[in-house]
Amino acid sequence: MDDKQNLQILKEFPMLIPQNRTFSTFNGFVVAGGEDFHVYIDLPNPPSVRGMVFFCQLKLRWFLDSCKSDLQEWENSGISLLEFLIRLKNLIAVGIQHGKLEKCESSSHMENLIEKIQFYSRLIKEVQSSQWKEEISIEDGSSREFNEIQLRFYKKDEFDRVHTALVKFESATSCPLIIADLPSQVELTVSKGMTASQMYEKFVEAVDRLQDFWNLVDDIDESCWVIDPEQPKRKDSYRRIIIGTNVSLYLSIDPLDPHKRPDITFIGSERTVMPFRNSLQENLEQWDSIGVNIVSSLTRLLGLQELPSKPSDEAGSLGAIEQGECSICLCLRLDDGLLPSEVCNNALCAVPFHAACLFVWLQSFPTSHQNFNRLYGECPNCNSAISCPILS
Incomplete structure (x- = not known):
């Protein structure tokens, strides 16, 4: 001025x-x-x-x-x-x-206001004098109220991926809440009294710890035909990929130990899945957890020359997976983005269903029965035996 x-x-x-x-x-x-x-x-x-x-x-x-x-x-x-x-x-x-x-x-309102002003004043001064002042920004709260601010963290990792986190303050005396696009297995908690720099350093520590995991899933996204999640986020620790006609593979990866063999679930009819399952069991001991590209490892385990890549023609891509829409709701994806994951094992039927749709369908018939965590009944399309997980 x-x-x-x-x-x-x-x-x-x-x-x-x-x-x-x-x-x-x-x-x-x-x-x-x-x-x-x-x-x-x-x-x-x-x-x-x-x-x-x-x-x-x-x-x-x-x-x-x-x-x-x-x-x-x-x-x-x-x-x-x-x-x-x-x-x-x-x-x-x-x-x-x-x-x-x-x-x-009331005097209590004034005391609360003064306490809040003093807290935010200290916070702003601390951010302005921090060594991370270029990576920490102060912005209005999501409610756009005058008496609320929050912190935004920025971190660019060594592979030029940009990561952000949002820190919200409920009050001057409570623990702040930090929200970031990180896998649920990674705990990012901050305690009362932490400075903005200390909170930022915890965020950076978590980001650095996840570099191998993100490199791995980025490799899958670039090399494979990923159909779920539709738009992967940094927090997503699973991938569903196409490995053959009417058969896909669900990978669940441990973000804290990404080189460990992931949990693998096949999705498709028993007839289409069986060759891949047999190959996996025969080659399982060959999995090398040190320095091996996950796409190459999966290709070898499944006995394939290469894994299918996503078609460059988006229309062709959608048409190819249109055959996998749920035979109950006639949709490919539910509102939450989930794809069909249950398939009739009758080779002449082999139609897919969303687990939620099939669960609701089977529940409506008195002949269906429960065994452990699955519900058994008849396929809506051909009346063959079928089951699905019991949903809470």
């Missing part, structure tokens, strides 16, 4: 105290309509209010929530802090005049 504007802010708002020499952080009171309103302001791009962090006491926040469109328009237009404060002062005065702001507020 220029000195003239700084002096004007001190003159117009004498109870709003700058917290640094750059006049980018303020803590104090805005006087409007004969009342004092405690606010805290942090400007990442002074003197503009674009990207501003703004905290205020509850009764003012409740009022400003009804004026969000005006406030967001001011922020997006990039007006100066002085202009913003003048507009804010006039807006509050009009709100008081029309009875939209209560005349009092």
Whole structure:
């Protein structure tokens, strides 16, 4: 900010105290309509209010929530802090005049507000002075309320993959919540009192630990015909790949030990699956867990020359797997993206079903029966014996 504007802010708002020499952080009171309103302001791009962090006491926040469109328009237009404060002062005065702001507020609310302001103030200063200040950003909370901020972490690994995490704060005294696109087997917990740098370093540690896992699944995604998940995320530790006509393979990979042989489940009719299952059992001892490409290992285990790759023609790709749509709901994917995983073993039938669809179907017949964790009954298409997992 220029000195003239700084002096004007001190003159117009004498109870709003700058917290640094750059006049980018303020803590104090805005006087409007004969009342004092405690606010805290942090400007990442002074003197503009674009990207501003703004905290205020509850009764003012409740009022400003009804004026969000005006406030967001001011922020997006990039007006100066002085202009913003003048507009804010006039807006509050009009709100008081029309009875939209209560005349009092409980001391407990004020104490909570001050505690929250002090907490976020310390957090912002800590981020700004951190060695990771380029990798940690401060942004508005998801609810876009003035009294809420959250941290965003960025990490680019050695293979140029970009990873992000979001840190949410429920209160100044509770443990923050960190949300990241990491496999469920990886625990990423942070404790109360941790600095932003300490939380970021835990995130980086988890990302570094998963490099071999992501290299492995990236190799599968690039070399194989993956049909599930449809759009793989970094947290997904499974892949379903096409290995032959009307037969696929479900791989469940341990992210913490990716070179260990994955759990393998065949999906298809017994007739189409049997040759692959026999080859797997015969070659299982050949699995080498050290430095071997997983695609090459699977090819050798299954007795194939190569694994099918995804057709370059997207229409051809969709047409090829259209034959695998569920014979009950007549859809390829359910709303949750799941593909059919149960197949009738009758060679003359061999139609696929979603496990959920087949479970609901079999449940409706009194002749169906349960044995351990599976439900047995008759195929909806040919009346041959069929079973599916029992879903909770």
